[in-house]
Amino acid sequence: MANKLTLLASVVAASTAFMATSASAADSTLDKVTKQGFVTCGVSTGLPGFSNPNSKGEWEGIDVEFCQAIAAGVLGDKTKVKYVPLTAKERFTALQSGEIDILSRNTTWTLHRDTALGLNFVGVNYYDGQGFMVKKELGLTSAKELDGASVCVQSGTTTELNLADYFRNNGMSYKPVVFDTAAQTSKGFDAGRCDALTTDQSGLYALRLNLQNPDAAQVLPEIISKEPLGPVVRQGDDQWFNIAKWTLSAMVNAEEYGLNSKNADKMLKSTDPNIKRILGVDGPKGKGLGIRDDWGYQVIKQVGNYGESFERTVGTGSPLKISRGVNALWNAGGFMYAPPIR
Ligand SMILES: N[C@@H](CCC(=O)N[C@@H](CS)C(=O)NCC(=O)O)C(=O)O
Numbered sequence: 001m002a003n004k005l006t007l008l009a010s011v012v013a014a015s016t017a018f019m020a021t022s023a024s025a026a027d028s029t030l031d032k033v034t035k036q037g038f039v040t041c042g043v044s045t046g047l048p049g050f051s052n053p054n055s056k057g058e059w060e061g062i063d064v065e066f067c068q069a070i071a072a073g074v075l076g077d078k079t080k081v082k083y084v085p086l087t088a089k090e091r092f093t094a095l096q097s098g099e100i101d102i103l104s105r106n107t108t109w110t111l112h113r114d115t116a117l118g119l120n121f122v123g124v125n126y127y128d129g130q131g132f133m134v135k136k137e138l139g140l141t142s143a144k145e146l147d148g149a150s151v152c153v154q155s156g157t158t159t160e161l162n163l164a165d166y167f168r169n170n171g172m173s174y175k176p177v178v179f180d181t182a183a184q185t186s187k188g189f190d191a192g193r194c195d196a197l198t199t200d201q202s203g204l205y206a207l208r209l210n211l212q213n214p215d216a217a218q219v220l221p222e223i224i225s226k227e228p229l230g231p232v233v234r235q236g237d238d239q240w241f242n243i244a245k246w247t248l249s250a251m252v253n254a255e256e257y258g259l260n261s262k263n264a265d266k267m268l269k270s271t272d273p274n275i276k277r278i279l280g281v282d283g284p285k286g287k288g289l290g291i292r293d294d295w296g297y298q299v300i301k302q303v304g305n306y307g308e309s310f311e312r313t314v315g316t317g318s319p320l321k322i323s324r325g326v327n328a329l330w331n332a333g334g335f336m337y338a339p340p341i342r
Helices: 002-025 030-036 062-075 091-096 158-168 182-190 201-209 238-256 273-279 295-302 306-313
Strands: 039-043 082-086 119-121 125-126 130-135 149-154 175-178 197-200 217-219 225-229 230-233
Touching: 030 039, 030 062, 030 238, 039 091, 062 082, 062 119, 062 238, 062 295, 062 306, 082 149, 091 119, 091 230, 091 306, 125 201, 130 158, 130 201, 149 158, 175 182, 182 197, 182 201, 197 201, 201 217, 230 238, 230 306, 238 273, 238 306, 273 295, 273 306
Parallel strands: 039 082, 149 175, 149 197
Antiparallel strands: 119 230, 125 225, 130 197, 130 217
16 A cells, blocks of 8 residues: 555656756746756857857857847847857757757758758848869859769758759769868868869858868859758747747848838937837837837847948958848849838
8 A cells, every 4th residue: 555655745746847848848938048047059160150169269250140129129238148069960959959049050041941951941131152262273153964963961051952952963973071060171171082072152162261272272163052050949839930030131121121230229209100110119029929028129229230240250340251132132133121010
């Protein structure tokens, strides 16, 4: 009898513990982030311009700044971010398992990732496309001349898949030389392990910076794929998905309406209704998102608008010097178009 009672007690204890665990598992990401006081952000292991530790060990880049924007809007402090460096192969498991709250790591939005993997793409913070880099000494002018080439490529990426498609589709053969990180891939290229290196074009410019002799390498003109890069969250948490979506929209809209980190305080007195709504002086504020009313003000004041972030990290204010191109606003010839804040 005593044994039976003990057994019963332990079953009850176990099921209570189970209920407690499932209750906390059901906690929204916003609850978790608010309780822990920081956002856990999945980044790359190091890719200049996107997510890369500087000489002081501080994370920098357009993807890093997006995580800072989320922290500013949700917690009122852009520094409340814990960065988790992830290889391409590790990134989706880290998000699915709850190890990170958001993945902000030059990740291409595809059907498979957005559905079967149980993830949701927040939007696009950089329109990219895949290209090739070769040593100038090969004297090539087109990717169509790469038949029979060995190609350095990173595993767990769309890059690997597009590479196979492109060569097959053009009736060419190639030998993949596969690495796990960007640093290894560019080192492999530098050491002559392959004739060409392929990745997102922005990545080519980023990796070229770190070659022993960047001037000896050239980027070929072909863009062989679409790589819309953006932040990713888990499916099943609409509130967190909305927070991420509208943070990106606020940054793009702020650029459109001339609102930036330097004039945010002055703009609190603006009479422009669009600006008032972004700053939370008027309009829906934080109610629908379940966060502070001044979330938009915090994002713009502490991080800045999309254009400021772009120029600082990958654009003219950065070593990459990438021009806005298709990443310009819709009213300046680009694709960046955010739904209205109202
Ligand atoms: N956008 C592509 C490629 C992303 C990717 O991982 N690219 C590499 C090469 S530039 C990279 O960022 N590596 C950084 C790292 O290894 O942490 C994807 O989503 O699959």
